[in-house]
Amino acid sequence: MVDAPILSARDLGLAYGSIVALHGVEFDLPPGRIGLVGANGAGKTTLIKILLGILRPTLGTAAVLGFDATKDVLDVRSRIGYMPENDCLPLDISAAEFVVYAAGLAGLPRNAARQRASDVLTLVGLEEERFRPIEGFSTGMKQRTKLAQAIVHDPELVFLDEPTAGLDPEGREEMLELISRLGGFGINVLVSSHVLGDIERTCDWVLMLDGGRVLRSGPLSHLIDADTVAVEVIGDTDAVARHLVAAGATVDVAGPRLLVWTSTDDAFRLVRDALADSGAGMRSLGPKATTLEDVFLEGSGS
Amino acid sequence: MTERGVVFDLGYVPYEGERRGRRGAISSTYRDGLQRVFGIRRRARKKILPWMLVVLALLPAVVFVGFAFLLSTFSPEAESPFGSHGDYFSITGGVVLLFVALAAPELLIPDRREGVLSVYSSRPLRPDDYIGTRSASLLTVVAGFMLIPQVLMYIGFAALSADGFFKALVTNTDEIPKILAATVVYALAYAPLALLVATIASRKAAATGIYLGVMIVGAGLAAALVEATTLPGSRYAAILAVDGHPDYVRDWIFGTTGSSETTIANAGLDPWVSLAVIVTVAVASSVFVVWRYRRLM
Structure with a gap:
């Protein structure tokens, strides 16, 4: 691997009581678009939460963009974006208001936050609807808003957890197209999905998890x-x-x-x-x- | 021939400006808290109750100053029938209690119910920063409710004073620390407990109901136990009158203890006991809220 890894783990493990969610996980992932695949319960979301500093591993270490995911939590969070799998949108305000707020939460000054929010909402195709309350949005529009809040501050790396969940075929196509374009913007991407076809279409490196362990890690072209x-x-x-x-x-x-x-x-x-x-x-x-x-x-x- | 504009598609433009990190995240959360409790940038129905309470808190002060002006104009010798700064806390105290009952759930519950906490968890913000900033937003508003009418009265009455504006301002400066101390007492008595209830409850209406229920039931229970029983030490049941403690401590601060007929006054509790109850409930509530949010975020 020529480039320094953007994500790495050594003997990483986490257990919820007697339930082992991750065990002996080791990887070095290069810059680019990385697919994190595995069945439901394989440990994908747990791994992302450790990398975000939300969960503390019971064993081993993990690094994000060269920072220790456990000790340098604020350094990591200053440089990443996160699109959660579950709902994360306040329903009573407009998409524009929320994305401006999300940019402010990442440390952008007010004026820059407004400008970035406008640009990014246009980029994800919500320029017409951005002033409508989110509660009236379709699933596809909500997913786009979630993606917009994740990239509004121009992070070095963005985590996308099941970004196509709940989307109809057309919405899925559009979301995959957006994800594919992120690499061209200089944003590294980690896409978590149990839909292997989505990963094949969008990623150039794959990390496979099964039962909390690494099954495979390598360039997509080598694997398939x-x-x-x-x-x-x-x-x-x-x-x-x-x-x-x-x-x-x-x-x-x-x-x-x-x-x-x-x-x-x-x-x-x-x-x-x-x-x-x-x-x-x-x-x-x-x-x-x-x-x-x-x-x-x-x-x-x- | 006019020169025609040209539109360039710049595509995605990387951001290379200032990043304020944790400081920026905290100030954004604080500002959002203030906007949220007043319904700013939200639908009209979200604005009605908070702004109605603002009017309720301010209007009596405006009326007092207005009547004082009329009185000083038409009957300069008459003694002012309006209450002191201490008395005005009785009005704002009730309004603040209602406001806090509505605002604390609005600050905490939607973020949990709608999953927004996961967005905060991906920003340079610690759980303590989040809950501390939300608390600061609420305390700021409580302080505003308490202090703004007092400032209005302080300046208004000074302007109408027969001794002249500046002399009256200076003469009454001994009221200022009392006003500030009473404001802190009311804020500590009402806000942390409301945040605790909002941390436990899953719906805003339930949190408001539980909080007001604790205040009303506590007051009723305390009154019943203090007045209807003759058991030794029953007067300490007055501790349960959570909403009455700030009024009792306020009377003590303004040197008017015994002027009001309350359960706590009737029980003859030392004002220090009331102050200790307020501080204990505030600290215990805050510790629980911080513990809970460290687990959630």
Whole structure:
């Protein structure tokens, strides 16, 4: 990892009485858009709350932008934004008033707060509705307001906890589009979601949690691009597989279908040679489409 | 030919201006507290009750000064029928009690019910900062309710004094520390307990009802126990008359102890006991509120 990590953890653990929420969590996450994925109850929100300094870990340490998440809480909070999963909006004031207030809470002077709030509400698509009381907003408009309060002070890093929760397909698309644009604004993003497709679309690094432990952490391209080739053989499948293994490939056989992976050579070339050497034909050949869901299910043993 | 304007899409512009950190967060929370209790930047119905109470607190002072002006104009020899600074606290004390019953829940409960505490938790603000600032907003308003009518009367009566404005101002300066001390006593007696109830209750109406209920039931219970029983030490039941303690201490501060017929006066409690009750309830309430918010944020 070339860049200094924006988030790191060493042997991080937290237990609520006898219930272990996080255990032995270790990671170094680079600048950019990071996806925090895991099933409900995997420990995502607990991890975010530790990074925000809301919860104190029972074990280990965590750092945010180089600051200790437990000891340097105000330094961390001066540099981050947070969009919670649950409701966080006062219903009796307008979006503009609340976002101005949120900017003031981050330390921006009054005039700058007003200017920033206006700009950011326009950015999230609420320029027309910003003077309406929040209680009349749709779920999508509330999610946009939540995002606006999280970025109004131009944080170095923003935590988005389930940002697409409760949104209809159109609202989901628009929210994912907004999240994708944040990286271009120079804001690092950590998106927590149990919807793996959302992470695939918006992030370039993935941290997977399962049962309070780290399942995988790495660049998205490495996780879902495993250089695996799928071939459906016509003829002697076992003979083709033997040729591939002899050439150094790893092979999974499922009826006439072979999954072929190699770390040292071009898998397509090995398949071509094995088919020629064994005299078999093929019905189909192509890269195996690996999704984040496949990686998660494989890692969690489901 | 006129020159035409050009619109540039600057996109997202990073913020490179001043960041005031914790100091800015505290001042924003304080200002928001003041706006919230008066319904400022909120719907009209949120403004009605607080501003009605402001008028109730101020109007008698304006009327007193006005009548004093008429009296001094048409009957300079007549003695003023209007009360002293100490007496005026009886009016503002009741108004402040109602205001605090409405304002404390407004300050604390919506932030909890609507989840806004999670936003505060992501800003450079500690739980103690939050609850301290909310308390400061409430105490500021209480002090305003108590002091502004007193200042109005102080200046108004001085302006009408036969001895001349400046001489009257100087002559009456011994009233100023008494007014300030009484204001602190009322603020301590009413605000921390209201914040405690607002910390426990989950709805604003319930918090207002519980707070006023504690005051009314406490006064009734104290009166019943003090007057209807002959058990030794029963006079100490007057301690339960939570709303009566600030009036009793105020009379003591202004040197008019025994001038009013209250349960506490009838029980013959030492004013120090009343002061100790006020301080104890205030400290205990504040400790609980801070403890609770350290767990919530």
